[in-house]
Amino acid sequence: MGLHPFYSAKEMDEIVAEFIKRTILKIPMTEMMTTLKAWDFLSENQLQSINFRKRKESLVHDLVLLCEEKNASVSDAALLDIIYTQFHRHQKVWDVFQMTKEPGEDIDLFDMKQFKTSFKKILQRALKNVSVTFRDAEENAVWIRIAWGTQYKKPNQYKPTYVVYYSQTPYAFISSSRLRSSIPLLGQALTIASKYHRIVKMDFRSRYLDSLKAIVFKQYNQTFESHNATTPLQERSFGLDINMDSRIIHENRIEKDRVQRVTQEIFGDYPQPRLEFAQYKLETKFKSDLNGGILAERKEPLRCLVKFSSPNLLEALKFLAPAGYSKSEEKRREQKEI
Structure with missing residues (x-):
């Protein structure tokens, strides 16, 4: 990345030094060495020359001096920030976006190098002052960091x-x-660079990036399952009193067993992925046996948006039926037939 036209070399050095300083100050001391090694900008000898038992302010000063000696750039500093964010991904709130191709269109072979080049060019053509940094991760994932400017601001x-x-x-x-x-431009860069045609925001988000990944990739059985699969169903707890009083009527016991069975079939008894926000778009027409009325005469369907939030939304939904706050579709049909 070249010098910004508004700044001299000395001013750019000061900007980079401040950027690195702020980033290192965020890193917990217990993670400092791990993060710096993952960054791989300072050599092993340089790291060994630093006294990590110093006060943090003094340690940061020494590390910034070493970075200045190696002529660290904005891109180098941005890479350190990506690594810090990867370690502390739960401090962000993440939205999921899904891309689609045209019907019948073949899947293109993916080239990561070509994707990065195309993604960066699209943003830089649309916006003069924007910096883009990449870092490859596990499972064919790439982390992208975009710092936004304007036509006149860095x-x-x-x-x-x-x-x-x-x-x-x-x-x-x-x-x-x-x-x-910036979201429309970002979406355009993603779709073109990855050779898709359309991108839409999905209706849930969370601070737990790994949980979102498990949900959209349907990996929660493998990723989150932690129970003993040999445990008999009747011994697993769903918030119900397994040792029920023998005086409870037979029908009530059957209903509780049915709720327990359906809940287990839907959710399993392993911990659910951590989802914090979800929304449901409802569109329905009003029906009534009564004559007249504003709603009955309405031709347009009723539309509303129902939003859910919880520290652990899926776990909360899992316990609604056993707690008696919701009914399965199967039970609703039974009641309707009666």
């Missing part, structure tokens, strides 16, 4: 957007940002 390195894209899949995870105007 990129703001302290309010970036992070994207995690899994190659050869239609899914991208994007950190929630106040810069909503």
Whole structure:
């Protein structure tokens, strides 16, 4: 990345030094060495020359001096910030975006190098001042950090957007940002670079990126399952009193067993992925046996948006039926027939 036209070399050095300083200050001391080694910018000898038992302010000063000696760039500093964010991904709120192709269109062979080049060019052509940094991760994933500027202002390195894209899949995870105007451009860059045609935001989000990934890739049985599969169903607890009083009527016992069985079939008895926000779009027409009325005469369907939030939304939904707050579709049909 070249020098910004508004800044001299000395001013750029000061900007990079401040950027690195702020990033290192965020890193917990217990993670400092691990993070710096993952960064792989400072050599092993340079790291060994640093006294990590110093006060953090003094340690950061020494590390920044070493970075200045190696002429660290904005891109180098941005890479360190990506690594920190990867370790602390739960501090962000992540939205899921799904891309689609045209019906009948073949799947193209994916080239990560070509994707990065195309993605960066699209953003830089549309916006003069924008910096883009990539870091490859596990499972064919790439982390992308975008610092947004304007036609007349340099990129703001302290309010970036992070994207995690899994190659050869239609899914991208994007950190929630106040810069909503950048989302359409970001979506355009993702779809063109990955050779898709359309991108839509899905109706759930969470701070737990791994849980979102498990949900969209349907990996929760493997990723989150932690129970003993040999445990008999009747011994597993769903918030019900397994040692029920013998005086409970037979019908009530059968109903509780049925609720327990259906809940287990739907959710399993392993911990659910951590989902914090979800929304459901409802569209229905009003029906009534009564004559007249504003709603009965309405031709347009009723539309509403139902939003759910919880520290662990799926676990909360899992216990609604056993707690008696919801009924399965099977039970509703039975009651309707009666």
